[in-house]
Amino acid sequence: xxxxxxxxxxxxxxxxxxxxxxxxxxxxxxxxxxxxxxxxxxxxxxxxxxxxxxxxxxxxxxxxxxxxxxxxxxxxxxxxxxxxxxxxxxxxxxxxxxxxxxxxxxxxxxxxxxxxxxxxxxxxxxxxxxxxxxxxxxxxxxxxxxxxxxxxxxxxxxxxxxxxx
Amino acid sequence: xxxxxxxxxxxxxxxxxxxxxxxxxxxxxxxxxxxxxxxxxxxxxxxxxxxxxxxxxxxxxxxxxxxxxxxxxxxxxxxxxxxxxxxxxxxxxxxxxxxxxxxxxxxxxxxxxxxxxxxxxxxxxxxxxxxxxxxxxxxxxx
Numbered sequence: 013x014x015x016x017x018x019x020x021x022x023x024x025x026x027x028x029x030x031x032x033x034x035x036x037x038x039x040x041x042x043x044x045x046x047x048x049x050x051x052x053x054x055x056x057x058x059x060x061x062x063x064x065x066x067x068x069x070x071x072x073x074x075x076x077x078x079x080x081x082x083x084x085x086x087x088x089x090x091x092x093x094x095x096x097x098x099x100x101x102x103x104x105x106x107x108x109x110x111x112x113x114x115x116x117x118x119x120x121x122x123x124x125x126x127x128x129x130x131x132x133x134x135x136x137x138x139x140x141x142x143x144x145x146x147x148x149x150x151x152x153x154x155x156x157x158x159x160x161x162x163x164x165x166x167x168x169x170x171x172x173x174x175x176x177x
Numbered sequence: 178x179x180x181x182x183x184x185x186x187x188x189x190x191x192x193x194x195x196x197x198x199x200x201x202x203x204x205x206x207x208x209x210x211x212x213x214x215x216x217x218x219x220x221x222x223x224x225x226x227x228x229x230x231x232x233x234x235x236x237x238x239x240x241x242x243x244x245x246x247x248x249x250x251x252x253x254x255x256x257x258x259x260x261x262x263x264x265x266x267x268x269x270x271x272x273x274x275x276x277x278x279x280x281x282x283x284x285x286x287x288x289x290x291x292x293x294x295x296x297x298x299x300x301x302x303x304x305x306x307x308x309x310x311x312x313x314x315x316x317x318x319x
Binding site for chain 2: 025033035040137160
């Protein structure tokens with residue numbers, strides 16, 4: 013049985029955790045509501061609108077629609093090794109590192125007016141945004157960035173390919 | 178005669194630990210989306226839970242950091258920090274075992290990656306600091 017002192021500490025810990033949860037959920041209520049609905053992260057949108065040369069964010073729902081209808085080319089901006097382990101089914105690999113090495117990055121067999129969706133490993137992964145910028149600079153007209161990337165796709169239960177367990 | 182005990186070292190440890198956790202919390206509170214991405218990159222939590230963790234965890238770090246610096250409810254604050262460190266270490270170890278090439282997402286949300294093993298080493302130091310703070314608190318109380 014817990015002594016009085018330990019009970020006091022447990023209660024204090026519970027109070028601290030509860031207070032943090034209340035503050036955190038209230039502070040991020042809009043973001044959490046968006047995440048619950050599966051919408052793209054609203055706080056990155058203003059950054060994407062700052063300049064025309066930045067690829068626009070695109071949400072999971074739209075990515076799935078474009079993927080299923082074959083209207084978009086999904087481009088994996090991660091390393092070749094990561095791509096080999098697991099990637100969105102039907103996506104093609106174009107690591108940011110490789111695109112940076114090329115003077116003008118070219119996606120073989122993809123028209124300049126095709127819809128391109130770059131993705132990488134989630135929201136803090138900047139590779140897809142950087143790749144998107146390079147592709148826009150190279151003349152591709154419709155470049156989007158799937159912000160949730162592979163983690164969101166996988167969590168939604170959509171098909172992936174590769175050797176990941 | 179009571180042995181002379183210099184309280185400066187426990188005080189420095191406590192304040193330093195508190196400051197580290199406040200320093201870690203602020204950029205995460207400022208950019209929860211980026212932190213949610215860091216959490217998601219570990220591939221442990223489902224999509225929404227990455228966001229929920231990113232929303233709550235930085236406030237927990239901030240409150241515990243403030244408690245440690247203020248010297249108020251130190252034992253509870255330090256225990257939470259210790260538990261958080263253990264969770265972080267487990268997540269980092271799991272990322273290392275699975276060969277994930279990710280940033281630890283510990284402090285800054287941008288810039289150079291911090292390898293999981295470096296973060297693991299750093300968390301070990303923080304855990305040792307937490308243990309020292311808790312030990313001093315116990316000695317002081319008892």
